[in-house]
Amino acid sequence: MKAVFYYKTKKVTFNLIIHLFLITVSVTCLFPLLWMVSSSLKTQETIFKDMSLMPKEFHFENYYHAWIEGGFGRNFFNSIVYTVCVVIGIIIVASLAAYAFSRFRFPGKNLLFFMFMAAMMIPIPGSFVPLYVLLNKLHLRNTAPGYILCMINVGLSTSIFLLKTFFDNMPKELEDAARIDGCSKLGIWWHVALPLAKPVLAVVVVFNALAVWNEYVLALIIFDSKALMPLQVALMTFQGEFITRYPLLMAGLTITALPIIIVYLLMQKYIVKGVTQGAVVG
Amino acid sequence: MKIKDTLENYMFVLPAVVIFAVFYIIPFSWVFQLGLYDWDGILPTKTFVGLGNFSEIAVDKIWWQSMLNAGYITFIALTFQNILAFLLAWACDREIRLKNFYRVIFFIPPVLSEVVVGLVWQWILDGNYGLLNNWLVHLGFPNLVRNWLSDPQTALTAVAIVHSWKGFGWGFLIFLAGLQTIPRELYEAARVDGANAWASFKKITIPLMIPVAVLVAILTVLGTMQAFVLIIAMTGGGPAYHTQVPVLRILASMRGSSRFGYACAQGISFGVILMAISFIQYRFSKHSRQT
Numbered sequence: 001m002k003a004v005f006y007y008k009t010k011k012v013t014f015n016l017i018i019h020l021f022l023i024t025v026s027v028t029c030l031f032p033l034l035w036m037v038s039s040s041l042k043t044q045e046t047i048f049k050d051m052s053l054m055p056k057e058f059h060f061e062n063y064y065h066a067w068i069e070g071g072f073g074r075n076f077f078n079s080i081v082y083t084v085c086v087v088i089g090i091i092i093v094a095s096l097a098a099y100a101f102s103r104f105r106f107p108g109k110n111l112l113f114f115m116f117m118a119a120m121m122i123p124i125p126g127s128f129v130p131l132y133v134l135l136n137k138l139h140l141r142n143t144a145p146g147y148i149l150c151m152i153n154v155g156l157s158t159s160i161f162l163l164k165t166f167f168d169n170m171p172k173e174l175e176d177a178a179r180i181d182g183c184s185k186l187g188i189w190w191h192v193a194l195p196l197a198k199p200v201l202a203v204v205v206v207f208n209a210l211a212v213w214n215e216y217v218l219a220l221i222i223f224d225s226k227a228l229m230p231l232q233v234a235l236m237t238f239q240g241e242f243i244t245r246y247p248l249l250m251a252g253l254t255i256t257a258l259p260i261i262i263v264y265l266l267m268q269k270y271i272v273k274g275v276t277q278g279a280v281v282g
Numbered sequence: 283m284k285i286k287d288t289l290e291n292y293m294f295v296l297p298a299v300v301i302f303a304v305f306y307i308i309p310f311s312w313v314f315q316l317g318l319y320d321w322d323g324i325l326p327t328k329t330f331v332g333l334g335n336f337s338e339i340a341v342d343k344i345w346w347q348s349m350l351n352a353g354y355i356t357f358i359a360l361t362f363q364n365i366l367a368f369l370l371a372w373a374c375d376r377e378i379r380l381k382n383f384y385r386v387i388f389f390i391p392p393v394l395s396e397v398v399v400g401l402v403w404q405w406i407l408d409g410n411y412g413l414l415n416n417w418l419v420h421l422g423f424p425n426l427v428r429n430w431l432s433d434p435q436t437a438l439t440a441v442a443i444v445h446s447w448k449g450f451g452w453g454f455l456i457f458l459a460g461l462q463t464i465p466r467e468l469y470e471a472a473r474v475d476g477a478n479a480w481a482s483f484k485k486i487t488i489p490l491m492i493p494v495a496v497l498v499a500i501l502t503v504l505g506t507m508q509a510f511v512l513i514i515a516m517t518g519g520g521p522a523y524h525t526q527v528p529v530l531r532i533l534a535s536m537r538g539s540s541r542f543g544y545a546c547a548q549g550i551s552f553g554v555i556l557m558a559i560s561f562i563q564y565r566f567s568k569h570s571r572q573t
Contacts, residue, residue, distance in 0.1 A: 018373045022380075025370060026387045028447070033390070035413060036402045048411040093297045100294035107288070112295060119306055123556045125508050126532035126549030129542060130309035130316065133323065153305035156298060185290060214395035216511045217533070232397045236515065239401060246405060257398045264393045268386055271393070275452065276459040 033257070040250035047246050059247070066251035074227060075234035076255060082148060082230055083212045089152040090159050090208050091201060098163030099189050103175075113164075120157040132221045142224045150218055155208040162277065166200040167193065203274040206267045213260060231256045317547040322540045335547035345548065348526035349555075355442040355527070356506040363446035364498055367453030372487070374454075375461040385458070392451040400515025403444045407431050407516075431517050434524045441516055441525050445509060452505075453498045460494035461487070496567035500560055507556060528552045 034053060041058045042050055050056065067073040100106075101113045131150060132141065140146030174196070178188045194201070216232045223229045226237065235252055242248070264271060317335055319328040339345055370388060374381055391399065406413045409429030418426045430440045464487065472482040510529040513519060519526045519534070528548065535545035 015378065018376075018378065019380075022370065022373055022384045025366070026384060029387050029390055032399075032402050032406060035406060036398075039405065051413060051416045093301060097295045097298035100291055104291040104294065106291040112299060116298075116302065119302070123504060123508065123553055123560075124310060124313065124549065125529050125552045125556065126536075126545060127309060127313070129532065129536050129545045129549060130312040131305070132536070133312065133316075133542065134305070134309050149301060150305055153301050156302060160298065185294070189294075210393055214393075214397075216395065216397055216514075221537070232395055235397050235401065239515075249401065250405070253398050253401055257394055260393055260395070261390065264390065265386070268389070271389065272385070272455060275389075275455045 033261075036250050036253055036257070040247060040254050042247055044245065044247060062247045062251040063255070066248045066255065070238055070248050070252055071226065072231065072234060072238075072252045072255055075229055075231045078144075078228060079213055079230040079232075079256075082144070082151065083209050085144075085148045086151040086155065086212045087205055087208050089148065090155045091204065093152060094156055094159035094204070095163050095194060095197065095201070096189065098160045099167055099193055101160070101164050102167035103172075104185075113160075116157045116160050120161065128217055128221050131218065135222060141222055142228065144228060147219060147222045150222070151212050151215065154215075154218075155211060159204045159208065162200055162204055162274075163197065165277075166197055170196060199270075202267065202270045203277070206263065206270045207274050209263065210260065313546045313549055316543050317550050319543040320541070321543045323536070323542040324540070328543070331543070335544050336551065338544065339547055339551050344523050344526060345528070345531055347523060348528050348531050349552075351438055351525060352507050352509075352527040354438060355445055355509070356503055358439070358442035359446055359449060359502050359506045360499060362443075363450045364453050364495075364502060366446070367450045367498070368457050368491075368495070370450070370454050371457035371461055372483075374458055385455075388454050389451040391448045394448070396448070396509075396511035397515050399444065399448050400512045403447075404431060404516050407440055409433075432521045434521050437517055437521060437524050441513055444516065445506065445512055448512065449502070449505070453502065456498050456501075457491070457494060460491055464490050493567065496563065500563045500567070503559055503563065504556060507559075 038053050038055055039047055040062055041055045041060065043059050043062075046055070067076075097116075101109060135141040135146045135150070138146070140149070170193075175188050175192050178192050183191065213230075214232065215230070216236075219230050219233045220236075223233060226234065229237070231252075235249070235256060238245075238252060239249055316328075318330060318332055320331045320334070321328040370384075374384055407430040409415065409432060412430070414430065415427045418424065428436060430436050468486050469482050472486060477485070507527075508529055510527050510533070513525050513527055513530060517525045519530050529552075532545050532548045532552070535541045535548060
């Protein structure tokens with residue numbers, strides 16, 4: 001009896017320690033974000049004195065000022081446009097290619113597929129240097145299409161890999177039936193293969209959307225005009241110009257982080273799947 | 283009919299191949315070409331300097347200092363960040379309450395952008411009005427107060443720790459997925475044989491997790507050596523080159539001093555070093571899988 005009791009207390013203590021550890025790390029993860037939101041609700045006067053997480057009064061007008069005066073509204077809109085365009089582009093281009101790599105036979109197929117995979121493995125640090133030169137030559141620098149095409153290319157290899165792996169493991173019966181019914185290849189891709197690939201498409205969408213929304217360096221070198229910049233670059237520009245306007249900066253950061261956190265919380269199932277699958281790739 | 287069929291197949295891969303050729307293969311080949319020239323990026327004339335850029339890199343003190351800095355951040359990421367990630371995964375790999383809650387929380391820092399994370403932490407670590415210094419004073423350690431990001435002694439470590447804060451969620455998820463593949467029967471059998479928790483951790487968990495750990499290590503090294511946006515947001519590379527890293531130097535060569543050829547040469551040198559590192563790690567992982 002005593003031994004059982006001893007065993008139980010030991011187990012309870014052990015679990016308690018584990019929870020304590022996990023809770024400490026969770027608080028460390030969340031606190032900087034809470035501090036960001038809290039700072040965004042203080043005023044220029046109180047932010048340097050009021051060190052409480054809960055401000056005495058909530059100054060939501062900071063968000064209005066950041067949105068209008070700070071110009072983040074414009075940049076928010078840009079980020080949305082770039083993210084949506086790049087994700088749609090990647091879905092169409094990558095799934096067409098992945099479907100062909102998985103189902104069709106044509107000369108040079110393996111070589112082409114190998115090329116995409118090699119691009120995934122070879123690190124080219126500083127690839128933004130030649131991209132800058134290229135976009136200058138094509139007169140695509142400081143334009144939205146230039147940035148969108150660059151970002152489609154960035155996400156292409158991994159997306160093709162994920163989609164091809166999925167198509168490889170997908171039964172062919174439905175496609176065969178559609179072909180007998182006289183459906184064209186393009187029709188089968190659109191009406192049969194893509195709807196069946198929804199689970200993996202969700203992973204591709206979420207990961208590419210996060211990547212575009214959070215991208216900084218290509219946007220930095222491609223855009224000169226403020227009106228075209230996405231949020232990440234605009235935030236750094238704002239910080240450089242108004243170094244001490246912390247409430248507005250924090251409001252801008254919150255505006256930038258919030259959509260990502262919402263998307264993450266809604267789609268976290270697919271993110272976990274993507275990370276573990278992506279890890280197998282690496 | 284057959285030719286038409288093949289052409290139709292090519293149409294499927296055409297958009298991907300065109301985008302890839304224009305935005306990957308062409309720039310990739312230009313890097314090697316431009317690396318041999320001295321060029322300001324604007325003038326139509328380029329001066330051929332052969333391997334001049336590379337011999338200049340060999341004696342570029344700031345470049346090698348930035349390499350060491352990246353190595354230091356990577357060292358912190360490999361040890362502190364990955365051990366933390368493993369311990370958290372191990373703690374979550376059991377029947378406990380709130381397991382999913384923790385898993386969701388730990389992956390919030392990785393989904394945020396480096397700019398957001400960098401600027402928020404810069405505000406927390408601010409020397410004059412930062413929260414950390416404020417706490418230190420209130421907790422009775424006023425002698426520890428310092429300008430964390432502009433003090434040469436602390437800037438690099440501060441950056442490395444924030445990098446680990448942002449990155450441990452990746453390792454955590456991969457380790458957790460790895461731990462969940464270990465059959466529970468192994469632990470049962472060990473317990474029946476009289477092994478205590480520590481013994482089964484040492485004899486079952488650790489050996490089976492080595493391949494996963496090598497994978498996480500490779501991803502950590504490749505990711506951390508190339509990290510730089512977080513540093514731009516936190517310190518901009520300062521104080522006085524103390525938090526410079528290679529990719530930041532490449533960006534500076536291009537934008538700061540308008541030396542496109544030199545920037546490309548730096549990119550090639552760094553890429554080769556990264557390939558060498560991942561090759562060594564890959565060999566090591568093959569070896570550890572065999573034994």
